[in-house]
Amino acid sequence: MPLAPTTAAAAAAQQLESLLPRLTTLFHFKQFHARLLASDNLHSSPTLRARFLDRLALSPHPAALPHALLLLRSLPSPATNDLNAALRGLAASPHPARSLLLLAGRLLPAPAPPLPRFDALSLSFALKATARCCDAAATVQLHALVLRLGVAADVRLMTTLLDSYAKCGDLASARAVFDEMSVRDVATWNALLAGLAQGTEPSLALALFHRLVGSFRELPPREEPNELTIVAALSACAQLGALQDGLFVHDFARTLGVEHNVRVCNALVDMYSKCASLSRALEVFYSIKLEDRTLVSYNAAIQALSMHGHGAEALRLFDEMPTWIQPDEVTYLAVLCGCNHAGLVDDGRRVFYSMRLPANVKHYGTIVDLLGRSGRLTEAYDTIMSMPFPADIVLWQTLLGAAKMHGNVELAELAATKLAELGSNVDGDYVLLSNVYASKARWADVGRVRDTMRSKDVKKVPGFSYIEINGVMHKFINGDKEHQRWREIYRALDDIRSRISELGYEPETENVLHDIGEEEKQYALGYHSEKLAIAFGLISTPPGETLRVIKNLRICGDCHVVAKLISKAYGRVIIIRDRARFHQFENGECSCRDYW
Structure with missing residues (x-):
């Protein structure tokens, strides 16, 4: 007995659907499109059509997405799922802004049919596009649409909205969205953490992380932190150079059982390096099994060695990268910086002129x-x-x-x-x-x-420096008298000048570009922010403890000389992270060998 017409059509659609995973080339897509037209499934099977559109729009072939848009335009009555497939493809494409044009109905020229009503998923794809474009104005407009459609209860959509605000640099709006959400999941926490950590408020990211950890045991399962939470928190520690917080986050990663996750390990290498603990950074890198290491792993380790002045070791690690991992722009820049900081001219030229990109x-x-x-x-x-x-x-x-x-x-x-x-x-x-x-x-x-x-x-440009004492970051600017212990700091500087003068210190006043006298130039040099930070470190830590200072500008020649002499006079290791690299001062010498 022959199948009923509807049953036959359904069977044909099911057969075609089974072919979708096998579509890999543009020729395959065109053949499938032709079969949809011939079997009338293009119009009679909207679910199959939407799945085909979705796969076509996300294909890596450069002509696939334009073909998907042509297909969408040819439909007399496109459905919301058809629109969403195209929006998703555009949002992930090299030109994500076109997703917004499609949503506004301006991408398909007349006589294209009117687009269907969009839904929460449509807005989600559009918000991913605004995040990639860093288009804050478009994010605000989409936020208004979210409210107008009444879909603000959708946790995933609101998380995507928060993420878009954060990536567009509007951290205040991102925080407002977070605070207004009655229901959150771990992705919500992670989106705000990452936005704050990678933006201009890493200290707030750490505060949020500690708030999350403080209520860890009482959180519902959907809000429990995961490896992405750890990565975001480590990013904040790296920005701030907050080693004590970084150690705490590492311990919490062990509590969660994610300390061996490769993404967490990569973030740990970066964090420890930027917190002036190269030995810990390398320890984590070499703890990753060779087969588990990624390009990001090698980039982080090479950058760590380069920033700390170990150019030859950075070059060796670059040359030892497995053949299955191809270097990218970041890799080449990292190894070139290593050669630069170590003065390896011939090696740097070799790397530069042999770049594969x-x-x-x-x-x-x-x-x-x-x-x-x-x-x-x-x-x-x-x-x-x-x-x-x-x-x-x-x-x-x-x-x-x-x-x-x-x-x-x-x-x-x-x-x-x-x-x-x-x-x-x-x-x-x-x-x-x-x-x-x-x-x-x-x-x-x-x-x-x-x-x-x-x-x-x-x-x-105002110079400022940070030093972490007992888990608290202290900031100093040049000539600072705002710190509550500034009188003690200035007395410590007097003692420093006395001690290093005995070692032959002469202020390098030639770099002070002011029409003032020699004594005034010496005063201007004497209260640079890193000197204040070091002095505070000396009076706030026990003898022999390593001092770690972060500076926003390159260290000047005079401060470099002073730091070397302080390390000798006081028997301290002093590590200064400036805008370009790390300097480790020990026993009157610097790891840069006075080449920076």
């Missing part, structure tokens, strides 16, 4: 810095001029720094001119150029630079 501006900047600091100024300049894209401000600042280091007035003037053309107006540019003139006793030119600074109202 196009070099970006950061790669060029690192090799220019390496060449310039080694005195190969002509090669550094030629490298800039050979780039396939225009040099940015940082590159010309790098060349200016090299010219200052080697007293090349002509190159310094050229770099300064380029910086002026690009609109750079930071004090460091003027300081470097002035120092070049001063080294050649061209005092009229030094005066001209100072006059230019005054006329352009050049603002000095």
